Amino acid sequence: MNLQKLKDKKWKFSPIPNIEESNFNKSLERFFNMRVNGLTRENIQNSLDGRLYNYDGPVVIKIKTGSINKNDIPGIEEVKERIMNLEGRNSYTIETINHMKNKLNQDEVRYISFEDINTRGLTGACNGQSGSKQDTWGIYAYNKGVHFQDNDEVEVSRGGSHGVGKIASNAASDLNVMYFANCDEKGDQHLGGTVQLIEHVHEKQAYRSTGYFTDIEVYHDNSSKFYPYENNFHEVFQKDTRGLKIIIPYFRAEYDDEKDIIKSICDSFFVSILNNKLEVHVNEHKIKKDTILDYVKNQDYYNQDITDTKKEFTPLYLDTYLEAPSQKITVSNGEEDYNFHLYFRYDERIPKGRVAVVRTIGMKIEDFKVTGNATKPFNAVLIGGHKEDAYLKSLENESHTKLSKDHFSDSKLKRLATRFINNLSKEIKGVIEEAIKQNNPTDGSMNTDDILYVVETQFRKDLEESLGTVKINKGKSLVKSTGKQSKRERRDKREKKGKEIKYEKDFPKRKRDPLKWQKSNDEINNTNGQEKKRYSAHPEMVERVILNNKEMIKFDFSKSDQLGESKTCDISFSLIDGRGVEYKNEFKIQNNYQDIIDVNVGKTCDYRKNVIKGVQIKDGVAQLQLKIRKTYNRSLKFVYYVEV
Known part of the structure; x- marks a missing residue:
């Protein structure tokens, strides 16, 4: 395609000789299945990663939902043209494309935006597609599966590592489209965006699946380079304070629930919020250190019946983290030991036992199930230090929702990861068992007095029958009886028994019915x-x-x-x-x-x-x-x- 003609387009797709891949990016479906929880986790985690250096206050994130006229969405008509040219080659892509086409005729479009404050924003936007590690705009805007590293200490505490989290925003759009507005430390403001389609033919030319909302500079030797647009677009797309703003138009109805958005924030970032490292505004709601309990302890958001806590554990985690004492546990992967603080609570009312595994940035990785103890009555929060954070980060799956060995290709690393996860269960299991012993002393004890009496009486009777009695003769020496009674002894015994029977008949004991x-x-x-x-x-x-x-x-x-x-x-x-x-x-x-x-x-x-x-x-x-x-x-x- 003529590069000058390409420059006239707001959205840029890379031309290819032929269509070879007919599927949507698999990460789209993965994040779509995670719904609003995956969306908020990824974008808030990115903002926490971008915290200003040497700043101890909270990162503030403003989340807004609303409606915008389709004509105010930059370059959206070009995206529509591409979608109309998409051809599905299997049932999944056909269904997805039909869904996208059904959304094209809306005049008013729902959107969600994530704007962060007290963050660094992206650098080097003016340099465009430079390829420099110092220009974070170029990496964020134009590179898939890559994330930026500029500080080893900060990198360890980052929430992200796989470089695929950006696509969570695309997955939240019916058209798989998202925009990002940036204001850097110099006050320069730019707007970029991506759209995730499938490889397709447009105007008789085949193109790759990913499109970029970007300008392009064409040189005399027919080479080219992407540069961002200066941000002079609609106010929804504006960002005039330092930091980053994500805008997602055609916001999916499945995600568009204010209560679910608030809950997803509390579920994943309650530690960050309680430690005053994060403050999130959702429309008119403010979730921060002083207000988070107003949501987590509210029956309208979370079930407050502890005996019915089977899927949502956030109210329990908050109580455990705020009230339970912490203890140190050491977990080994076979080569190194890792030390954690375990906030542990035992309560017989809790029906499902879970451990919130939390990174030092305050983001919960998962509700960890201790092997063989998923139904034990406990709740716990696990947090490590700098070294532990680095190792947990290496164990996270690409959506940062589970400790896993599956993404390791190196057999040794996979073996070490397996051992660590197993040992983590083993160590916490020991804590659980000790708590059960302390809270459940031996019950069901039986009074054995009657049993011992019967055994003793029977033993005495058997002994007498087998050995006879021992008598003392007149000379005081012991002689063994033959076990047989004399006639006089038998007569005396009968007379004594007769008197006892007569006495019982004269004075019968009163029988008590049980x-x-x-x-x-x-x-x-x-x-x-x-x-x-x-x-x-x-x-x-x-x-x-x-x-x-x-x-x-x-x-x-x-x-x-x-x-x-x-x-x-x-x-x-x-x-x-x-x-x-x-x-x-x-x-x-x-x-x-x-x-x-x-x-x-x-x-x-x-x-x-x-x-x-x-x-x-x-x-x-x-x-x-x-x-x-x-x-x-x-x-x-x-x-x-x-x-x-």
Whole structure:
């Protein structure tokens, strides 16, 4: 194509001989699946990386959403022309292209912008596509998969490393288009942009998939060089203070939710915000050190029921980080040791255990699952130092959302990464197990007095039968009895036993039934209209043991005359405290047990509120096996009621 004709276009695509690649950039789909969380993470992380040197205050980021007339979007008509010429060659690209074409006829277009303050911005915009490592504009604007390094110490603490994060902004646009406005330390203002399409033919010429919103300088030898446009465009695209501003038109409806944007900021950057390293304004909302709790502790944003925390852990992380003491743990990859601060909290109410792995810039990498402990009741925040940050950075996947070994091609590095991740689980597992021991002393102890008495009595009887008795004769010497009694001894024993029987008949002991009938106001009506009688169970007839995640309860009704010929009964629970005060209707079965098995028949029992229905009685005994929830308080004491 004639280079002079190319110069007349606002968007520049590189010409190629033929189309060889017919797919969209795979990173687009990856970031699209991450939705607004991936968008905010990448852009806020980039702003934190660009913090002014020797500045201790917060980086301020202003996020705005709104609408703009399509005619105010620079060069958008050229992007539309390219999209109309796209041809899909598989179902995914055809579907994507059709979606893009359906969005072209909007007059008012939704947009989102990210503007940072107290940052360095990009340098060397006036030098254009220089190729110099000192000109960050050229690297950011024209190089894919590359990020800029200018300071070793700063580089270690950076959030980014793979150089693909810029494409997260393209993925947030229905047309895969984004712009960036820059104001450098000299006050020079420029505007650039990129669009991610597929390789395509336009005006009988094949082009690469990526287009750049940029000017071009054509030289006499037919060589060329990109230069940015001076920023004289619509106010939405203006940036007049030092720093960078990202503008994304045709903002996807799936992303366009103010509440989700605010939550994604709190989820990923709560440590930065709490440490006053970051302040984010979302339209009229300000999320900063003094206000973050107003959002995280707000039921409109996060579920505040700790027992239902299964996917969103940010409220727990904030409490843990602010209130829990930290302890040092050391994790090795087999060659080096890495030291971390672990803020750890154990709480039986927590249903899912997660560890927030956080970089020193304050960005959470992931909700780390400790192997074999994902359902343990704990919450933790893990933060290292300078050395640890460098290693964690090397382990991050390209979207900075997970510690992984998969991106390493070197077998040794992959092996070390695997060992580190496994050892991280191992070290935290030890902390969890110690917390469980401290918070769950041995329960389900049994009184063995009766067992020992029976064993001792039986042993004495067996010993007497096998050895006989030992007597002392008149000469005081010990002689062994043959074990047989004389006629006189047998007669005396019969007479003594007869007197004991007569005495018991004259003064019979009162038998106490282990089931005590409750007054009529405690009786309930059966479904067929018949009254059910309700009895309280004496503690002696109940055996209760808790083992791991199961509770076993045995009811021995064999000494009771109250149940008659009943084959089933209903059993209810009532809490009782250490003073013997009963709290009726306080205990909820569904909140404490996952499953209830009738041991006699091996079937699951139904229940209503705190009453277990239709428990089978076999040989005077009813037995239950209950699977307890993680939130169950093992120290609870109960009064049990039986209804027949």
